[in-house]
Amino acid sequence: MHTARIIVHGRVQGVGYRAFVADEAERLGARGWVRNRADGTVEALVGGGTDLVEAMVAACRRGPRMAEVTRIDVLPADGEPLPEGFDHIRAMF
Template sequence: MRHAERLTISGRVQGVGYRAWAVAAAQRKGLEGWVRNRRDGTVELLAIGEREAIDALATACRAGPPGADVERVERAPAQDDGTEGFGQRPTE
């Protein structure tokens, strides 16, 4: 069964390759969904898949790529939007 969660990552997370890193991290964990920058300076991520894989991604997101300075990762239940694969979306 697919589980879905929305993660909001704040701190110095834009302009440091966070989205590309998140795509690779999610794909390695077999997750589907997307990641995008938000105009408020955060990064938003929708992760869809096994709960344990989402937990592992959320843990990894607390560190992020080199150059990132993550202050907080907020998690919230989300609806599975049917996304296949994992990719980047435009800033919203």
């Protein structure tokens, strides 16, 4: 299992970004979570096979139609605990 922490910058809150990430994760079979951060970014922890994690990173770069992704940071997070499925309810304020 490969795990990555993804921080997404730009207009990514209030545009359905978390739901988009959760839908992509469910479609691909990823484990993890996604949440809004107080600084206006969105953070996701995504785990699965290498190809799956790369597909999730690509989806995060694209985002939903109303989002404007200006930058994405991908950090290794192997060893961090993951839920069995994917949680998009978390918010960090």
